[in-house]
Amino acid sequence: MATMAASQGKAEYQEYSAAVRWIILVAVLLGTVLEVLDVSIVNVAIPEMMGNLGATLDQIGWISTGYIIANVIFLPLTGWLSQHFGRRRYLGGSIILFTAASVCCGLSRSLNELILFRILQGAGGAALLSTAQATLFEIFPPNQISMVQAIFGIGVMVGPTVGPTLGGWITDNYSWPWVFFINVPIGIIAAVLTLTFMHESKFHERRERKVDVLGILFLAVGVGSMQYVLERGNRDDWFHSNIIATFTAIAIIGVIVFIIRELTTDDPAVNLRILKYRDFAAGCIYGLVLGFGLYGGIFILPVYLQELRGFSASQAGWIIFPGGMATALTLPITGRLGQKLAPRTMVAVGTIGFIVSMWILHFITLDTSSDQLFWPLVLRGASMGFLFLPLTLASLTSLVGKEIGAGTGLFNLFRQLGGSAGIAFLSTYLDHRTDLHRSILVQHINPYNPTAMQWLHKTSQGFMAKGYSITTAKQAALAAMDRLIEAQALVMSYQDAFLIIGIVFVCALPLLLLFRKRGPVGAGGPPVH
Structure with a gap:
């Protein structure tokens, strides 16, 4: 019986040769890099777009808002769309749609055109993430899933980190349309490989399905x-x-x-019934936390580096870059460890490492050097490697058959919503904490504070030495004091933001108890419900 089961398991994956499987992996990885990289790379070019298109900051924000709204609407539908149109046609068509929309974005000459084509990009981009991931779960045997998902994770996790660096370089050396045109050759290769080598899913239902309008x-x-x-x-x-x-x-x-x-x-249209599986439900909630920390951290760090420290977009990108490389180097290691350690053990290691990195970053000051940021950012990047892959395996390996397509859509949706919630919360939190710290600091600037009075007197003397009148020198000294207070209030609010991200991850630790105790992925048979 064991021999028969083993032979049936091998036959299940003989639809593709080993070489074709890896070609498909390259194809879906290229598509994933397109989708994930595009979000962060475009944000860097926003100031140049504003000038060229004559748009305000509020108006230009719709190129990001439109993309994300379309993306989160289609993400949970990817499982149903794959079933309705067939996975090969749906994934290949989505890559073509994303690539064509990229060309149109680059050729746009008005803000409304750009927003429209960004919405189309977002609709096409959903499949490049979730349908691609579901495909890999289906075509690779269980003993290879850990390593394959690790390679896939490199595209998902490194893209947001590398994007600002690449976007800054393109913006500094070329014009903003090239942040879209760079997608074209990658998209063409991904579409050709997908449509040439991928077959329809064995779970594709050829009967006419009722559309859940x-x-x-x-x-x-x-x-x-x-x-x-x-x-x-x-x-x-x-x-x-x-x-x-x-x-x-x-x-x-x-x-x-x-x-x-x-x-x-x-x-x-969306199979919510799969949330009854404890591992998957816990994984989706943990995905919210992961998105909060990943996208929230990526949001506040560049702002700190550029607004407070005066770094350019390219310089800020290069400071963040080692963290992305740490993730890329860690993921293959976690892929190997996934065949030896239980996923929830690795998730615990990644969570603790991430908490430590946030604790270190919450001590940043106006004088923190890029060298001092190196190791906490590397630790954060490595921790993300220990979080993404094991969390994916712990959540999705409890699903079988058609459930995987629906599961990847929901899992990625939760991470995306967590990222959006993280950015929204942290941007509001930073504003409120800055106002609070400023009000507290201002209270200490009074005639009874000898340190403050001495600083104002010395600064006034410096301005008078440059030819300022007494009145003008005092006003200039007060303005300089105000700028210093504002900068200190901002850096204190960033300290609080990093700390709150760490606290969110501490609160997420008990969720690990919801994951069932299980051995390494690929060590046993399919999950039993």
């Missing part, structure tokens, strides 16, 4: 409104804005109605 509509309204609130909330002063309050109400109602619809219909 209401489910898709409620998903678009609920999740789309939620993402809008997260993207625009801080900019519009949250619930002081009637628009944000309205969209929040729509999001809550839309999500509730969507959940009820999907749990009660026979042919749901």
